[in-house]
Amino acid sequence: MSFRLAGLSAEPFRPLYGLSDAELEARGVRRLIADDSAPCRVTLENVRAGEPVLLLTFDHLEGPSLYRGSGPIFVGEGAVETCVTDRIPDNFRARIYSARAYDSDDTMIDADVAPGTELEGLIERMFADPAVAYIHLHHAKRGCFSCRVDRG
Numbered sequence: 001m002s003f004r005l006a007g008l009s010a011e012p013f014r015p016l017y018g019l020s021d022a023e024l025e026a027r028g029v030r031r032l033i034a035d036d037s038a039p040c041r042v043t044l045e046n047v048r049a050g051e052p053v054l055l056l057t058f059d060h061l062e063g064p065s066l067y068r069g070s071g072p073i074f075v076g077e078g079a080v081e082t083c084v085t086d087r088i089p090d091n092f093r094a095r096i097y098s099a100r101a102y103d104s105d106d107t108m109i110d111a112d113v114a115p116g117t118e119l120e121g122l123i124e125r126m127f128a129d130p131a132v133a134y135i136h137l138h139h140a141k142r143g144c145f146s147c148r149v150d151r152g
Contacts, residue, residue, distance in 0.1 A: 001128070001151075003086065003123050003149050003150065004085070004149065005083070005084070005137075005147050005149050006084045006147060007040075007042045007043060007084070007147055008041045008147075010079050010080050010081070010082060013042065017078055028056065031052055031054055033050060034046075034048060034051050034052070034053045039074060039095075039146070040076035041058070041073045041145065041146065042075055042079035042080075044092075045083070047074065051076065051077075052078075054075045055074055057071065058071065058145060060136060060145035061106060065102075065105070065106035067106060067107060072142075072144050092119065092146075093117050095116045095139055095140075096113060096114070097137045097146065098138040099111065099112055099122050099123065099126060099135050099136075099137055100135065100137075101134075102132070103133050109131055109132065110126055110132065112126075113140050123135060135148070135149040
């Protein structure tokens with residue numbers, strides 16, 4: 001079964017690029033220097049160690065759903081190209097993920113945890129249920145939203 005992972009659009013983050021630390025803080029955003037655990041939610045790649053990364057709260061499930069949610073994410077400062085891919089990125093392999101499957105009413109109908117090396121099988125199992133409209137991947141240890149997965 002085919003699937004598609006999509007990073008976030010860079011558009012809502014572009015106005016933050018280049019702001020001073022004080023201006024970012026006034027908007028509830030913090031600039032950090034990336035270490036090896038700063039995965040950009042736009043490019044779906046790790047921000048290179050030593051490069052600036054923005055830490056902010058993101059609403060990953062908006063609307064009237066009882067599962068409405070938000071949480072912290074990293075965005076590489078200056079990220080412009082949204083990653084859309086039909087494969088699991090190599091940098092996902094070293095992490096553990098929580099996969100949350102939602103129906104067309106944004107109700108969670110399945111959830112599971114798997115290492116990044118087993119995501120293909122977990123995604124295929126979830127999409128075998130025709131009621132699953134999409135999946136959100138979260139980093140299992142810290143709970144941060146990673147990306148959305150749709151049928152291919």
